[in-house]
Amino acid sequence: MSSSRLSKRFWLLAAASALAAVVAHLCVDVAGDYLLAHDDYDGVVHHSRVLVLALVAGVGIAASLRLFSEVLASTARNPRTLLYRLRASLGHPVLFCAQTAALTVVAMVAMESLDCALSGGPASWSALFGGSFVLGGTTATISGAFAAYLAYRFVGWLADREPRIAALIVAVFRSRIAGSLCIQTPCAPLVAAPLRRSLLLSCVGRKRGPPQRLPGY
Numbered sequence: 001m002s003s004s005r006l007s008k009r010f011w012l013l014a015a016a017s018a019l020a021a022v023v024a025h026l027c028v029d030v031a032g033d034y035l036l037a038h039d040d041y042d043g044v045v046h047h048s049r050v051l052v053l054a055l056v057a058g059v060g061i062a063a064s065l066r067l068f069s070e071v072l073a074s075t076a077r078n079p080r081t082l083l084y085r086l087r088a089s090l091g092h093p094v095l096f097c098a099q100t101a102a103l104t105v106v107a108m109v110a111m112e113s114l115d116c117a118l119s120g121g122p123a124s125w126s127a128l129f130g131g132s133f134v135l136g137g138t139t140a141t142i143s144g145a146f147a148a149y150l151a152y153r154f155v156g157w158l159a160d161r162e163p164r165i166a167a168l169i170v171a172v173f174r175s176r177i178a179g180s181l182c183i184q185t186p187c188a189p190l191v192a193a194p195l196r197r198s199l200l201l202s203c204v205g206r207k208r209g210p211p212q213r214l215p216g217y
Helices: 003-035 048-073 082-089 093-119 133-160 162-184 192-204
Strands: none
Touching: 003 048, 003 082, 003 093, 003 133, 048 093, 082 133, 093 133, 133 162
16 A cells, blocks of 8 residues: 555544544443443543644544645546546455544543643543543444444545546636636626727718719719
């Protein structure tokens, strides 16, 4: 697998596992209040959720701009390439879901470690999973697998519609450019040329007047 494919796969894998970790972190925090005698997520300010969401949003914006620029710069290429390469780099969906689930567990533990460090206190391994390895591990694994499934299906859906999406982006971008140029340099009205032609013909042609006398009268 080429380095470009590995790079695309890594960023999608990281984004899916990061979003799944935030969801798992929230679910463990809520479920621990009802299923556990002591919820270790209580009493800790969870700054990591906002931080992870901000990072994912930044990566998403950067990826969208990159895709937009590649579509505009590749007018002579086959449009079925960008997202097709990304979908091909994901490999088998079961493997992708398993890797995302494993990274989600690691990301959720890292998030709680950061929260505990910012709160000024160390945390045990059990506390990093919300007070229960079973609850934390199961929730993170299910969230990661489900997020990977959604990401895989979404990339496939976009890849199947990539030519139409590319054509729509190019058409909108070109219409905006044409509209801005027409505003900066006012377009001549369509009736200008016929009007000038009619005025010219009226000047060189014979004008209507009294009838001329015939010869011999």
